[in-house]
Amino acid sequence: MEEYGGGDLLTEAMGSAARVVVIEDCVEAPGAFVLHLLLKRALAGGGEAAFLALAQPFSHYDRVLRKMGCNLSLHRRNGRLHFFDLQAFSGGARESPIADSFVQLYSEIQRAVEANKIGENEGQVTIVVDDISLLEVVAHGSVDDVLDFLHYCFTLTSEMDCSLVILIHEDIYAGEENMDLLLHLRYFADLVVKAAPLSTGLAADVHGQLSVVNKGTFHKQSAKSQKVWNFHFKVKENGADFFYPGSRQ
Amino acid sequence: MAAAGGRTLGRSSFSRATSNQVASSSGATGVKLGPNGAAFVSSGIPDLDRILGGGFLLGSVVMIMEDADAPHHLLLLRCFMAQGVVHKQPLLFSGPMKEPRLFLGTLPAPVSSSKEDGRHSRGMGAGASSDRRANEEGLRIAWQYKKYFGDEKTYGVEHNDNKQEFSNDFDLRKPLERHLLNSQNIECVSTQDANTLSDLQDRCSAFLSKLPRKDGGTSTAGRIAIQSLCAPQCAYFEKDWNMVSFIRSLKAMVRSSGSVAVITFPSAVLSNSFCKRWQHLADTLLSIKAIPDEDKDLAKLLTGYQDMVGFLHVHKVAQPNSQVPVILEASTLSLKLRKRRSLMLERLIQAPVDGSSGPSSAASGSCTSSHGSQLDF
Structure with a gap:
């Protein structure tokens, strides 16, 4: 029933004009596959992407996306994918404070985005962050610096017509005292996609549950449309299946 | 003996064909190639290798959450290190102790494979429920059947050639021979008095950069074992x-050099949010729980309770270059000492509860079911 790239429940739930998408996941149900889907979608539509990869090396994403029918190496060579390999990124050196490193990183992203604006390319730029909690580790726990950086990226969405996809591990912020980052992100977000494990435990056919909350701030016509979606998912090599509980063929 | 013969016969016709094709050996000692461009080294416990789909993935960080009361994580760590020594792979060990080199003296020695017989006898260890054995004979066979099935799969893979086995069984009572330890490139770092982790980080990066390169650009698989990284006695x-951030940079280093790092940590001393951070950083995440010696309820519920030393829970399995999560048949396994010597892992086999409330699935969490059994209806 479900087709990849369009017509599935996730596409329907996400609507069209989400500027800032926040993906929340936890140890039991990794949400990286949503990030992969969105990255593929961003590149497939003729757009560009700036990918801040903190969790995995390029070879990993390349192989994963290739199985989904999206050649990252090619996009990278054509200049449509700006890949920032931040696995070894560290700003904690004594002489240069972390804020400087973030400023530098931001200016690189800005340059990439501006280059797209000048060129003939019509497509939108999507900034993808995998994942933001590691950026906090880079900053040695200085949430303010991360928030500053995020805010700058956020301004790009209005100034340069970018969109933002951010992965965050929600369970890290479950405690009362350190919710800052998560709360800020939820506030920024037009769309929150949350992956959670099934309460009944592991299953081979259903890998977990997605809840999509669409704030729909940007498009009037969807005022009547559904805001909250809940459905199950199964991750596959070439994409993912989305289905309502119990309605799987 | 007849049973053993029957088992070999059964293995030849019913074993999965994939296990041997996937496990094609590569040039390097003790490294096995798998699907998706993965390469594995053995964890030192053949059962664990099988469960994780081949072993510990090269280029990954394995984390083991310790039990707060018992040092069972050391069993896993020792097997991992001893396997590396046997395969002559470079090893870096770090622990919160004054003389970490002394820990090497506790590494177990491999069992020669010829001695492994009489395995079939241990299935009858369920003495606790012997009084019920007679009238529940048929049922008992049904729910113990899985155990024998598991055995076949375990021992199908590793007796390919005697010279270069991918994984050995280790005899926990016999120490590894001295000359093996002395001739190797084994480094030890004490984390007890270190104020920061930068020293350990430097040692790790030096260790990984020293790994001898092979002509294909791949290096020998190095092993890093870090015991109790966040122990309270460490100054940091x-x-x-x-x-x-140490774990994060270690992960990046290990990934680029194709080695394996195993980190055990007492999760109870970390705050909740940091514990989650650590778990997210792990590529493969295991946790270990000890079980009390004389727990009558558990003994009644689980077969082979006498040999059990604890439970191993598999939270996360490293999946290279793929987005599909690994769903195991059972994520909680019992850790047993076979003949008080070598470690093995088994799916939990639960005895049918009195009153037979539904089928006893072997996979579900043991703790909840043990509480459930106390309820009388």
Whole structure:
């Protein structure tokens, strides 16, 4: 029933004009596959992407996306994918404070985005962050610096017509005292996609549950449309299946 | 003996064909190639290798959450290190002790494979429920059947050639021979008095950069074993962000050099949010729980309770270059000492509860079911 790239429940739930998408996941149900889907979608539509990869090396994403029918190496060579390999990124050196490193990183992203604006390319730029909690580790726990950086990226969405996809591990912020980052992100977000494990435990056919909350701030016509979606998912090599509980063929 | 013969016969016709095709050996000692461009080294416990789909993935960080009361994580760590020594792979060990080199003296020696017989006898160890054995004979066979099935799969893979086995069984009572330890490139770092982790980080990066390169660009698989990284006796304890960023940079280093790092940590001393951070950083995440010696309820519920030393829970399995999560048949396994010597893992086999409330699935969490059994209806 479900087709990849369009017509599935996730596409329907996400609507069209989400500027800032926040993906929340936890140890039991990794949400990286949503990030992969969105990255593929961003590149497939003729757009560009700036990918801040903190969790995995390029070879990993390349192989994963290739199985989904999206050649990252090619996009990278054509200049449509700006890949920032931040696995070894560290700003904690004594002489240069972390804020400087973030400023530098931001200016690189800005340059990439501006280059797209000048060129003939019509497509939108999507900034993808995998994942933001590691950026906090880079900053040695200085949430303010991360928030500053995020805010700058956020301004790009209005100034340069970018969109933002951010992965965050929600369970890290479950405690009362350190919710800052998560709360800020939820506030920024037009769309929150949350992956959670099934309460009944592991299953081979259903890998977990997605809840999509669409704030729909940007498009009037969807005022009547559904805001909250809940459905199950199964991750596959070439994409993912989305289905309502119990309605799987 | 007849049973053993029957088992070999059964293995030849019913074993999965994939296990041997996937496990094609590569040039390097003790390294096995798998699907998706993965390469594995053995964890030192053949059962664990099988469960994780081949072993510990090269280029990954394996984390083991310790039990707060019992040092069972050391069993896993020792097997991992001893396997590396046997395969002559470079090893770096670090622990919160004055003389970490002394820990090497406790590494177990491999069992020669010819001695492994009489395995079939241990299935009858369920003495606790012997009084019920007679009238529940048929049922008992049904729910113990899985155990024998598991055996076949376990021992199908590793007796390919005697010279270069991918994984050995280790005899926990016999120490590894001295000359093996002395001739190897084994480094030890003490984390007890270190104020920061930068020293350990430097040692790790030096260790990984020294790994001898092969002509294909791949290096020998190095093993890094870090015991109790966040132990309270370390001077850097409390510096949570330092520890997390150490793990992050270790992960990057290990990934680029194709080695394996195993880190055990007492999760109870970390705050909740940092514990989650650590778990997210792990590529493969295991946790270990000890079980009390004389727990009558558990003994009644689980077969082979006498040999059990604890439970191993598999939270996360490293999946290279793929987005599909690994769903195991059972994520909680019992850790047993076979003949008080070598470690083995088994799916939990639960005895049918009195009153037979539904089928006893072997996979579900043991703790909840043990509480459930106390309820009388």
